[in-house]
Amino acid sequence: xxxxxxxxxxxxxxxxxxxxxxxxxxxxxxxxxxxxxxxxxxxxxxxxxxxxxxxxxxxxxxxxxxxxxxxxxxxxxxxxxxxxxxxxxxxxxxxxxxxxxxxxxxxxxxxxxxxxxxxxxxxxxxxxxxxxxxxxxxxxxxxxxxxxxxxxxxxxxxxxxxxxxxxxxxxxxxxxxxxxxxxxxxxxxxxxxxxxxxxxxxxxxxxxxxxxxxxxxxxxxxxxxxxxxxxxxxxxxxxxxxxxxxxxxxxxxxxxxxxxxxxxxxxxxxxxxxxxxxxxxxxxxxxxxxxxxxxxxxxxxxxxxxxxxxxxxxxxxxxxxxxxxxxxxxxxxxxxxxxxx
Numbered sequence: 001x002x003x004x005x006x007x008x009x010x011x012x013x014x015x016x017x018x019x020x021x022x023x024x025x026x027x028x029x030x031x032x033x034x035x036x037x038x039x040x041x042x043x044x045x046x047x048x049x050x051x052x053x054x055x056x057x058x059x060x061x062x063x064x065x066x067x068x069x070x071x072x073x074x075x076x077x078x079x080x081x082x083x084x085x086x087x088x089x090x091x092x093x094x095x096x097x098x099x100x101x102x103x104x105x106x107x108x109x110x111x112x113x114x115x116x117x118x119x120x121x122x123x124x125x126x127x128x129x130x131x132x133x134x135x136x137x138x139x140x141x142x143x144x145x146x147x148x149x150x151x152x153x154x155x156x157x158x159x160x161x162x163x164x165x166x167x168x169x170x171x172x173x174x175x176x177x178x179x180x181x182x183x184x185x186x187x188x189x190x191x192x193x194x195x196x197x198x199x200x201x202x203x204x205x206x207x208x209x210x211x212x213x214x215x216x217x218x219x220x221x222x223x224x225x226x227x228x229x230x231x232x233x234x235x236x237x238x239x240x241x242x243x244x245x246x247x248x249x250x251x252x253x254x255x256x257x258x259x260x261x262x263x264x265x266x267x268x269x270x271x272x273x274x275x276x277x278x279x280x281x282x283x284x285x286x287x288x289x290x291x292x293x294x295x296x297x298x299x300x301x302x303x304x305x306x307x308x309x310x311x312x313x314x315x316x317x318x319x320x321x322x323x324x325x326x327x328x329x330x331x332x333x334x335x336x337x338x339x340x341x
Contacts, residue, residue, distance in 0.1 A: 028056050030086070032063035038088075039068065055079050055105075060115070062086045069095040069123075076104025076132075083115035083141055090120035097145075098126045100134025100154060107132075111161065113140030121166075122146055128154015128174050138163050138181060150174040150194065158183055158201060172196070172214060178203060178221055189225075191216065198223060198241070208247075211236050211259070218243065218269065230288070232256030239264050244272040251276045253288045260290045263300075263314050271312040278302045278310040285312070 028050040034042040041047050050056040055077035065088045067073060072095050075081055090097065097119050100107035111117055119125055124147040128134040134154040140161040147167040150156060154174035156163075160181040172191035180201040188207030191214035198221035205225040212231040219239045227247040230236070238261055245252040252273045253261065263269060271289070273281050285297035289312060305311040 026056060028058050030060040030063060030065060036064045036066045038065050060086045060088065066091050072096040072098055074104045075099045075107040075109065078106050080108040082110045083117060084112045085114040087116040089118040090123050096124055096126055099136060100128050100132045105132065106134060108135045110137045110139055111141030111143055115141035117141060117143045119145040124149060127156060128152060150176065228253045230255040230259030233258045235260055235262045237262050237264060238269040239267045240269050242270045242272060244274060246274045248275050251280045251284055253284055255288045260288050262293060263291050265292055267314045272305055274306065274309045276310055277308055278304050281310040281312055
């Protein structure tokens, strides 16, 4: 027999030491009936400002929402924040926006087509922390933030739409999945840990892509940066998509000892060096570009690209087979000619 608790939600919140609103433990839908302030109770249905850790799920379908910081903006308690339209902006200050951290609990945030979320020009977002399962999903909307602190096991997932990061990734310890849409970095992107999978869409980096220890696989995204920089003993696995490098330092790829761009067997990926000619690009095949972890210059095709640029790609396996088959046919022909003499 299931026993139903008779403790009112408000009392339960007080016992737990959590501040509550009238919409605690339920759903809060933005109406904007009074003004644009997030902190106005009458702008929500039911009336009451959604609290950070009560588990209240929030839906914004339309209208403008302005959050004026009186401290950090927190989402947790198992809550789901969904934006199907409208706009959200943190008005001023450099407060944290914390989603699913150790202190507030799990959280899910979904930004669908037509929505716009702006964390503010100075704010920083923390996503996930200490075994909190947090999903930050850009699914068609536009999200802009100053900086991001991504902690395991938090996940950022971009399926479509746009994610704009105007400052640095402070930490990148969780999962970063780019399946579509556009991700814009206004500074160098230097992940040091975490699992990064770029399988679609585009990744535009104003500075360098610096690989310093993350598990990074490019399997379909179009990635552009000024330079590819690989720390010692670090790799980027490359199976599909394009990597476009505009800089010329070290012919586009700098690397510490045993750091390299790793094409995997069957890769259809293409490395484009916009300002490095094919003669210089070929020098990268002696160490900084490898096939399945091994130097194999003969497995790659180096071609001219544009004016003064070049491209490097893996020679398709079928071409190797065709060459081998051609030699076999030629050998058989020579044997037969000798036998008929």
